[in-house]
Amino acid sequence: MSETTPSEARRLATDARDRVRFEEEALELADQVYRVARRLVSTREEAEELMQETYARAFRSWRSFTPGTNLRAWLLRILTNLNIDRGRRKQRAPDEQPLEEGDYYLYNRLEQNSGDGNLDEERVVERLSQDDIVSALSAVPHDFRDVVVLVDIGDFTYADAASILDIPVGTVMSRLHRGRRILKRELADNAMVDA
Amino acid sequence: MTVYEDLCEKCEELMQPFLDRQLDDGERAKAEEHLARCGYCARRYRFEETLRTFVRQVCSESMPPELKAKLKALRTPL
Numbered sequence: 001m002s003e004t005t006p007s008e009a010r011r012l013a014t015d016a017r018d019r020v021r022f023e024e025e026a027l028e029l030a031d032q033v034y035r036v037a038r039r040l041v042s043t044r045e046e047a048e049e050l051m052q053e054t055y056a057r058a059f060r061s062w063r064s065f066t067p068g069t070n071l072r073a074w075l076l077r078i079l080t081n082l083n084i085d086r087g088r089r090k091q092r093a094p095d096e097q098p099l100e101e102g103d104y105y106l107y108n109r110l111e112q113n114s115g116d117g118n119l120d121e122e123r124v125v126e127r128l129s130q131d132d133i134v135s136a137l138s139a140v141p142h143d144f145r146d147v148v149v150l151v152d153i154g155d156f157t158y159a160d161a162a163s164i165l166d167i168p169v170g171t172v173m174s175r176l177h178r179g180r181r182i183l184k185r186e187l188a189d190n191a192m193v194d195a
Numbered sequence: 196m197t198v199y200e201d202l203c204e205k206c207e208e209l210m211q212p213f214l215d216r217q218l219d220d221g222e223r224a225k226a227e228e229h230l231a232r233c234g235y236c237a238r239r240y241r242f243e244e245t246l247r248t249f250v251r252q253v254c255s256e257s258m259p260p261e262l263k264a265k266l267k268a269l270r271t272p273l
Contacts, residue, residue, distance in 0.1 A: 016273065019271060020273070023270045027263070027266060027267060027270075030258060030262075030263060030266055031257065031258050031263075034257075034258035034262070035254075035255050035256065035257075035258075038256045039254055044256075044259070048259070048262050048265075051258075051262060051266065052262075052265055052266065052269065055266045055269050059269055059270060059271055102207055103207050103208075103210045103211060103239075103243070104207050104210075104239045106246075107238070107239045107243075119238075121238045121239070121245065122241060122242075122245050124242065124245075125245050125246050125249045128249070130253040133249070133250055133253045133254060134253065134254060137250070137254060152247060152250060152251060153250070153251055153254050153255065173217075176211075177212075180211065183250075184246075
């Protein structure tokens with residue numbers, strides 16, 4: 001083996017430093033990435049597996065990340081691709097369209113169910129339990145749920161969600177709006193609400 | 196409410212883009228004008244905001260600490 005030249009040694013040192021920096025930044029985001037991952041899949045075990053596959057791939061291909069761009073979105077892009085590749089999502093039959101009601105539907109149902117007809121709209125959500133919400137969200141079909149989870153739980157912009165899922169921004173918006181309405185319909189119809 | 200019915204229907208349609216701050220100034224002003232006069236819609240808008248916050252809170256599950264250790268172990272050794 002030939003001796004490494006000083007410039008070669010410098011290049012290797014820089015490379016190692018960039019890699020370490022990347023790995024540290026990616027690990028700092030792991031909590032936030034997990035919060036999203038957990039709601040994209042059904043079980044904690046699946047979420048943990050998916051996280052490990054994602055980080056293994058991210059650490060291998062760190063050079064393809066452009067510093068200064070959104071690392072959390074980059075990690076979620078890997079994660080959602082792996083999730084799709086692994087065939088975890090069951091294919092929805094094309095004719096199966098999820099039921100959807102208007103945006104006021106859940107509130108109207110809650111109000112109907114309340115004896116006095118005079119709801120405190122900021123406390124009425126407390127009639128829904130954590131389990132109700134989590135199971136209603138998991139009943140939303142994947143295409144819609146992915147977007148709702150990225151935007152409403154992961155706090156991604158429409159543009160980030162579009163680039164993570166590789167779909168147009170207009171599709172993000174329509175799936176988001178429909179997904180939220182499906183979620184509320186699920187809550188109204190299935191989580192109802194022992195008033 | 197009969198006078199408002201059409202406006203309320205429109206207001207229901209605008210709720211998500213309104214709360215996502217996606218409306219242009221004209222549409223936004225129209226919705227705000229209606230909301231100022233219509234308790235029916237205003238209550239439902241406030242409910243939606245509360246619901247969004249609640250969904251975010253209850254759906255956020257922290258990462259198990261063991262997983263963090265497993266992820267660290269995937270780093271390339273120096």
